[in-house]
Amino acid sequence: MKILVCISKAPDTTAKIAFTDGDTKFDEGGVQFIVNPYDEWYALVRGLELKEANGGTVTVLNVGGADSDPIIRKALAIGADDAVRIDAETIDALYVAKQIANYAKEQGYDMILAGKETIDYNGSQVAGMIAELMDAPYVSLASKLDMNGNTATIEREIEGGVEVIEVNTPFVLSAAKGMSEARIPNMRGIMAARSKPLTVVPASEASTSTAIKGFTLPPAKSGCKFVDTAEELVELLHNEAKAI
Amino acid sequence: MSVLIYTDSSNGALTKNAFEAANYGGQLAKAAGTDAIAVVVGSASGLEDLGNYGISKVMHVSDASLDNFDPQKIAHIVAAAANETGADTIVFAHDYTGKSVAPRLSAKLDAGLVTGAIALPNGNVVKKAVFSGKAFAEIEITTAIKIISVLPNSLDKVETGGSAEVVAFSVEIPTTGITVKEIKKESTELSLTEADVVVSAGRGLKGPENWGMIEELAKELGAATACSRPVADIGWRPHHEHVGQTGIAIRPNLYIATGISGAIQHLAGVNGSKVIVVINTDSEAPFFKAADYGIVGDAFEIIPKMIEAIKKLKA
Numbered sequence: 305m306k307i308l309v310c311i312s313k314a315p316d317t318t319a320k321i322a323f324t325d326g327d328t329k330f331d332e333g334g335v336q337f338i339v340n341p342y343d344e345w346y347a348l349v350r351g352l353e354l355k356e357a358n359g360g361t362v363t364v365l366n367v368g369g370a371d372s373d374p375i376i377r378k379a380l381a382i383g384a385d386d387a388v389r390i391d392a393e394t395i396d397a398l399y400v401a402k403q404i405a406n407y408a409k410e411q412g413y414d415m416i417l418a419g420k421e422t423i424d425y426n427g428s429q430v431a432g433m434i435a436e437l438m439d440a441p442y443v444s445l446a447s448k449l450d451m452n453g454n455t456a457t458i459e460r461e462i463e464g465g466v467e468v469i470e471v472n473t474p475f476v477l478s479a480a481k482g483m484s485e486a487r488i489p490n491m492r493g494i495m496a497a498r499s500k501p502l503t504v505v506p507a508s509e510a511s512t513s514t515a516i517k518g519f520t521l522p523p524a525k526s527g528c529k530f531v532d533t534a535e536e537l538v539e540l541l542h543n544e545a546k547a548i
Numbered sequence: 549m550s551v552l553i554y555t556d557s558s559n560g561a562l563t564k565n566a567f568e569a570a571n572y573g574g575q576l577a578k579a580a581g582t583d584a585i586a587v588v589v590g591s592a593s594g595l596e597d598l599g600n601y602g603i604s605k606v607m608h609v610s611d612a613s614l615d616n617f618d619p620q621k622i623a624h625i626v627a628a629a630a631n632e633t634g635a636d637t638i639v640f641a642h643d644y645t646g647k648s649v650a651p652r653l654s655a656k657l658d659a660g661l662v663t664g665a666i667a668l669p670n671g672n673v674v675k676k677a678v679f680s681g682k683a684f685a686e687i688e689i690t691t692a693i694k695i696i697s698v699l700p701n702s703l704d705k706v707e708t709g710g711s712a713e714v715v716a717f718s719v720e721i722p723t724t725g726i727t728v729k730e731i732k733k734e735s736t737e738l739s740l741t742e743a744d745v746v747v748s749a750g751r752g753l754k755g756p757e758n759w760g761m762i763e764e765l766a767k768e769l770g771a772a773t774a775c776s777r778p779v780a781d782i783g784w785r786p787h788h789e790h791v792g793q794t795g796i797a798i799r800p801n802l803y804i805a806t807g808i809s810g811a812i813q814h815l816a817g818v819n820g821s822k823v824i825v826v827i828n829t830d831s832e833a834p835f836f837k838a839a840d841y842g843i844v845g846d847a848f849e850i851i852p853k854m855i856e857a858i859k860k861l862k863a
């Protein structure tokens with residue numbers, strides 16, 4: 305089983321969110337970067353579990369510059385066999401998806417896994433776009449994935465419930481909570497990661513479709529109104545906030 | 549030139565988010581002086597009601613095989629409808645359906661996509677929350693066709709009155725590789741992203757056996773229930789209730805948080821809520837900084853009293 309896991313570089317969840325260049329760029333100064341949690345906790349770990357049960361390989365792929373290498377090494381330390389970095393700027397989701405699809409088309413992966421969204425741009429876009437570009441089925445927001453030969457049984461979240469589906473390889477999937485439990489890399493994994501292959505491939509020609517014009521921070525709350533009793537709270541929610 | 553809106557249905561009726569998308573597309577079309585046209589798949593009725601949100605025409609592909617959700621088929625149908633109507637803007641709701649279909653369509657039409665819009669676009673520039681609600685970005689779509697998915701509960705509804713003309717739309721439906729085996733609907737529970745009011749609780753509740761009062765309060769308010777991440781991780785509550793940066797992001801009208809400290813990752817997913825109420829024994833809990841109303845006190849005393857006060861209010 306040949307598994308590709310797409311990983312994105314994301315700011316640590318406690319990072320201070322600030323902007324530079326006239327509020328048009330995220331200020332990376334002092335920010336610690338991590339593997340996007342959904343990519344790591346669910347897509348990567350489930351990929352590794354499937355490989356451990358069925359044999360095969362897990363390759364992690366990142367689109368980005370050399371500053372992505374530390375998070376790629378982290379994914380290798382958790383257990384991926386090898387890594388590919390497509391040396392392209394992450395201009396927009398469709399541009400990134402084209403980079404991945406152009407590369408993956410030639411590789412014959414049985415499945416391409418990604419997290420359900422990144423915690424920076426919260427797009428929930430790239431995996432679905434890869435599927436369309438490769439003319440493959442896309443299973444979004446999957447919370448369970450089991451393989452039986454070439455057939456996957458998958459649970460995914462839909463409006464107001466869960467859908468159980470079957471699909472044959474190859475397919476593209478975005479992973480949500482429930483897939484697997486996060487793994488912490490051990491010393492052996494970290495040592496091994498240093499010598500695992502990381503192939504850098506050049507960007508392919510692709511057009512872009514969106515551009516960030518600027519960022520703003522949410523207005524600060526005007527302050528909390530403290531009340532003493534539940535009755536008073538209900539009264540204010542009804543008459544002042546008109547929320548109940 | 550027109551605005552095309554994909555309006556989703558479930559169990560034969562349009563969803564709440566379908567009307568949210570229609571409302572967004574209807575207002576957008578009105579501002580641009582063009583038509584708002586909806587597309588619906590599967591056996592659904594009551595489609596003329598979309599006219600109340602500015603939709604003039606509904607293109608209905610009623611093939612019952614579409615009742616089983618398949619994003620590949622829907623993307624194909626919406627692309628055909630866009631081609632037929634010459635739409636230059638396509639609108640979805642940013643819900644499970646929109647997240648599955650809009651990216652496919654974006655790649656199919658090579659059209660720029662912004663997901664989770666929280667306001668009508670300003671020209672080609674769309675505003676959305678980024679960094680899990682810690683900031684907003686203004687994103688320009690630079691392609692001829694634009695795709696926007698609107699975050700539920702973001703735009704006030706404008707009722708236009710009127711009824712939409714429903715026409716059958718016939719399009720060849722492709723075969724795809726996905727077979728639906730089973731659908732488990734949680735018909736009694738209100739979906740978290742759709743709920744106007746959410747009652748949420750955290751580790752301060754001490755154990756799963758104490759959630760009865762949370763469920764009762766939610767029931768009195770017609771609210772959905774949510775929880776903090778550790779509560780879902782230790783299995784006190786189901787995973788789909790986990791809200792926050794790594795759970796579901798919500799923006800209800802009212803969010804009531806009890807026994808939740810207000811860690812940055814939790815706040816990220818809920819701080820778009822219009823009114824936030826925090827109940828916590830610790831006056832230093834960081835959540836109070838993000839709250840509109842707060843009570844420093846014990847949830848086990850306050851929640852039952854709130855339930856009583858709400859019952860009285862309703863009586």
Ligand SMILES: Cc1cc2nc3c(=O)[nH]c(=O)nc-3n(C[C@H](O)[C@H](O)[C@H](O)COP(=O)(O)OP(=O)(O)OC[C@H]3O[C@@H](n4cnc5c(N)ncnc54)[C@H](O)[C@@H]3O)c2cc1C
Binds near residue numbers: 341776791806807809
């Ligand atoms: C990468 C990462 C991602 C994360 N993502 C999320 C996420 O998406 N969502 C999320 O929620 N968390 C997330 N977390 C975890 C987060 O950092 C906090 O640990 C978590 O939110 C705390 O949950 P809590 O408030 O329920 O528990 P605690 O922090 O233990 O707080 C319990 C609170 O209850 C109060 N309390 C105790 N007894 C009572 C009582 N009787 N009445 C009233 N109040 C009482 C206490 O004063 C305290 O404030 C993430 C963490 C990391 C590292």
